[in-house]
Amino acid sequence: MPTLSRRRKENAKIAPAAALTAAEAVAAVKKFKGTKFDQTVNICMHLGVDPKQADQALRGSIALPKGIGKTKRVVAFCSSDQVAACAAAGAVKAGGEDLVGEIEKGWMDFDVAVASPDMMRIISKLGKVLGPKGLMPSPKAGTVTKDVAGAVKEYSAGKVEYRTDTGGNVHGVVGKMSFSEGDLVANVEYFISAIERVRPSTAKGVYIKRITLSGTMTPGVQIKYVDAAAQA
Numbered sequence: 646m647p648t649l650s651r652r653r654k655e656n657a658k659i660a661p662a663a664a665l666t667a668a669e670a671v672a673a674v675k676k677f678k679g680t681k682f683d684q685t686v687n688i689c690m691h692l693g694v695d696p697k698q699a700d701q702a703l704r705g706s707i708a709l710p711k712g713i714g715k716t717k718r719v720v721a722f723c724s725s726d727q728v729a730a731c732a733a734a735g736a737v738k739a740g741g742e743d744l745v746g747e748i749e750k751g752w753m754d755f756d757v758a759v760a761s762p763d764m765m766r767i768i769s770k771l772g773k774v775l776g777p778k779g780l781m782p783s784p785k786a787g788t789v790t791k792d793v794a795g796a797v798k799e800y801s802a803g804k805v806e807y808r809t810d811t812g813g814n815v816h817g818v819v820g821k822m823s824f825s826e827g828d829l830v831a832n833v834e835y836f837i838s839a840i841e842r843v844r845p846s847t848a849k850g851v852y853i854k855r856i857t858l859s860g861t862m863t864p865g866v867q868i869k870y871v872d873a874a875a876q877a
Contacts, residue, residue: 735801
C-alpha cells in the first residue's frame with residue numbers, strides 16, 4: 646500500500662467535508678499546502694446525462710473570462726489566402742495539403758487544430774491520426790469555422806474544450822493556483838453557467854449532480870449547487 650506524503654496527509658486533514666459555495670471552494674483549494682510549481686486548477690462536473698445517446702454526449706468549447714494562465718499551440722487548416730491571417734493570430738503553422746503532409750509524416754507539435762469547413766475534405770485522411778488524440782477539428786467543438794483566424798486567436802489564448810466522458814463527467818481547466826480568488830471564482834462560475842446552458846432537452850431528472858474543484862496535487866472540494874430547473 647503506497648505511503649501518503651506529508652503534504653497529502655496535511656491537506657487531507659483540512660479538506661472540507663461539506664459542499665461549499667464557489668467562492669468558499671476556491672478559498673479552500675488555495676489553502677491547501679502547495680508544491681514548487683504553479684498548479685492547474687480543474688473542475689469536474691458529474692452530469693445526469695447518458696453519453697451513449699448522441700444528443701446527450703456534450704462537446705464544445707468555452708472562452709473563460711480570466712483565461713487559463715497558459716497559451717496553446719494551434720495549427721490552422723486553411724486556404725492559402727488565409728495563411729498570413731492565421732499566422733498573425735498566433736498559429737504555429739497554417740496551410741492545407743502541405744500541413745496535412747507534415748502531420749502524416751509524424752509532426753504533432755500542437756495542442757489544438759482548427760479548420761475552415763472547406764478543408765474538412767482534405768484533412769479527413771488524418772482522422773485515424775488526430776481522432777484518438779482528440780485533435781480532429783469538429784463543428785461541435787467549435788474548431789471548424791469560417792473564421793479560422795478568430796478561432797486561432799481564441800484557442801491560442803487558452804480557450805477550453807470540454808466533452809462528456811463515458812461516466813457522464815465533464816472536466817475543464819479553470820486557471821492556475823497563482824490566480825487571485827476573484828479571477829478563479831469568475832472562471833468557475835462562468836464554466837458552470839456554460840454547462841447549464843447546453844443542457845440537452847432529453848436529459849431527465851437532476852442535470853448537474855456533483856461539482857468538484859481541485860488543484861493538480863490537492864484533494865477535491867465539492868461545490869454546492871442548486872438545480873433551479875429541477876425545483877421549478
